[in-house]
Amino acid sequence: AQSVAQPEDQVNVAEGNPLTVKCTYSVSGNPYLFWYVQYPNRGLQFLLKYITGDNLVKGSYGFEAEFNKSQTSFHLKKPSALVSDSALYFCAVRDLNNDYKLSFGAGTTVTVRA
């Protein structure tokens, strides 16, 4: 079985400050990890993914994520948040030995105040 936990329902930061959204995962095989963002009444937009290699992954809109195997974490980060980053963020995992589905966390609502 595979699962994702996003321990924070909400994250609030001031514009210009660093943003971190936390994610931990559980898989029986090798993890394939994703971050997606969802704006109100919209589908999911892909931000970045980790398959293998460098533990720091860079993605769209200045976002990056750090894979930590020992802590089974894949936290999303942005050095300087923008008001337009306010949205719902989902972490997802796929077990490379169980190829067909993504398992999502419950989501974290990010609010960036001006």
Place this chain on the structure above:
Amino acid sequence: ETGVTQSPTHLIKTRGQQVTLRCSSQSGHNTVSWYQQALGQGPQFIFQYYREEENGRGNFPPRFSGLQFPNYSSELNVNALELDDSALYLCASSSWTGTDTQYFGPGTRLTVL
């Protein structure tokens, strides 16, 4: 390159009715996955189609069924609608390479009254 499209955008049905949702995959993609996102929750995997066959299924009853066509587009059918079926239904397309990213459409908002 055309992204994933879904129709209709919104739909209102009554309990017991049947509904069909449609999805056109992104150009070059041959695999379609369907997810249900209830209000305030993360998406839940319904099933995936590859080469016109169901390739995997989540914890959804048989009244949720699907099709994939030769052009890789797909349909999700739900029979005997229940109030709890009210949700955003998301379609995602990808290539069958094992590590390819799933790209999502805008979703269909289904309301069951």
